[in-house]
Amino acid sequence: MAQSLESKPMHFLLRVPRLTRIEGSAALTINTIDAHSKAIQELGRAAIAKFGKTPHASAVERLKKQIKEGKRTYLILVVKSVGTRKTHLGYQTEIASIRLGAPTDEIKNSAPTYYRKLGYAAGLWFTVYRPLAPSDLSRFRLVRNKKPVLDVLSKCRTPSMLVEMS
Numbered sequence: 001m002a003q004s005l006e007s008k009p010m011h012f013l014l015r016v017p018r019l020t021r022i023e024g025s026a027a028l029t030i031n032t033i034d035a036h037s038k039a040i041q042e043l044g045r046a047a048i049a050k051f052g053k054t055p056h057a058s059a060v061e062r063l064k065k066q067i068k069e070g071k072r073t074y075l076i077l078v079v080k081s082v083g084t085r086k087t088h089l090g091y092q093t094e095i096a097s098i099r100l101g102a103p104t105d106e107i108k109n110s111a112p113t114y115y116r117k118l119g120y121a122a123g124l125w126f127t128v129y130r131p132l133a134p135s136d137l138s139r140f141r142l143v144r145n146k147k148p149v150l151d152v153l154s155k156c157r158t159p160s161m162l163v164e165m166s
Contacts, residue, residue, distance in 0.1 A: 049122030090135035
């Protein structure tokens with residue numbers, strides 16, 4: 001069984017809010033996808049954080065190994081859809097590097113500016129160089145049980161998932 005899990009590249013799917021609200025003296029509402037796209041456009045790269053509980057270190061190591069071996073490994077950001085027939089929209093980009101733990105100064109300098117207000121409090125960081133492009137979520141399924149991602153997204157609130165292409 002472990003052999004079949006290793007056969008296809010694994011990718012990281014991360015649910016993100018469509019809009020991120022930053023509280024404070026001057027409350028801000030940020031379009032999450034646009035903020036990361038702007039960082040990529042302006043800096044040639046972006047750091048994208050996974051806030052909350054981090055995945056198991058072995059999963060992160062497997063993703064890092066794939067990247068080192070030259071396998072395309074995607075980060076798929078998923079937001080709830082508004083005003084369309086689809087329930088969720090996906091945006092994907094290729095992962096250049098992954099860091100488990102506190103961000104380096106280079107990562108902080110690559111993150112969208114609103115991360116400063118959040119205190120860089122994430123424990124998992126992805127660095128990407130390519131623009132976020134629309135992703136067909138129907139092409140992905142969970143690594144663990146092969147369920148279609150769109151079915152899982154509509155039935156649970158799991159913030160991140162390890163997926164593979166169907």
